[in-house]
Amino acid sequence: MTTQESTLDATITAFRNGITSMGIQRATAVIDDWLTTLQASGRTEFMQISDDLTDLRDMLVNGELDGERIGPLLSSLGSSTGQAAGQAPADVKPKLEQLGQMLTRAASQLGGH
Numbered sequence: 001m002t003t004q005e006s007t008l009d010a011t012i013t014a015f016r017n018g019i020t021s022m023g024i025q026r027a028t029a030v031i032d033d034w035l036t037t038l039q040a041s042g043r044t045e046f047m048q049i050s051d052d053l054t055d056l057r058d059m060l061v062n063g064e065l066d067g068e069r070i071g072p073l074l075s076s077l078g079s080s081t082g083q084a085a086g087q088a089p090a091d092v093k094p095k096l097e098q099l100g101q102m103l104t105r106a107a108s109q110l111g112g113h
Contacts, residue, residue: 003033003037004037004092005091005092005095007030007033007034007037008092008095008096008099010030010033011030011034012095012099012102014026014027014030015099015103015106016102019106024060024061027060028057028061031056031057031060032057034049034053035050035053035057038050038053045084045087046084048076048080049080049084052073052077052080053077055073056073056074056077059073067110068110068111070110071106071107071108071109071111072107074103074104074106074110075103075104075107075108077103077107078100078104078105078106078107079100079104080100081096081099081103082096082097082100082104084096084100085097
């Protein structure tokens with residue numbers, strides 16, 4: 001299993017368990033893993049995802065746990081992840097689609113779009 005697949009599986013599991021059950025330290029570690037993976041890809045089309053993840057990480061680290069601010073970020077991440085799934089290799093495409101849907105659902109629960 002690649003690092004990307006491992007990070008993807010860990011993220012999906014976290015969403016299944018409820019995003020608030022992860023804890024801030026674990027959430028920031030997962031975000032850091034994603035940022036590393038996205039940077040290593042060298043693909044500029046992932047810039048919006050990286051920017052949103054950085055903003056989310058900053059909010060979590062600074063204790064800014066406001067659903068009205070986090071919800072729109074999760075919505076943007078859900079949309080961007082869904083778009084990325086369309087260009088993903090067949091072995092990770094279904095998981096990326098699932099993650100995009102999970103992010104969008106979490107956003108709506110927190111007041112995102």
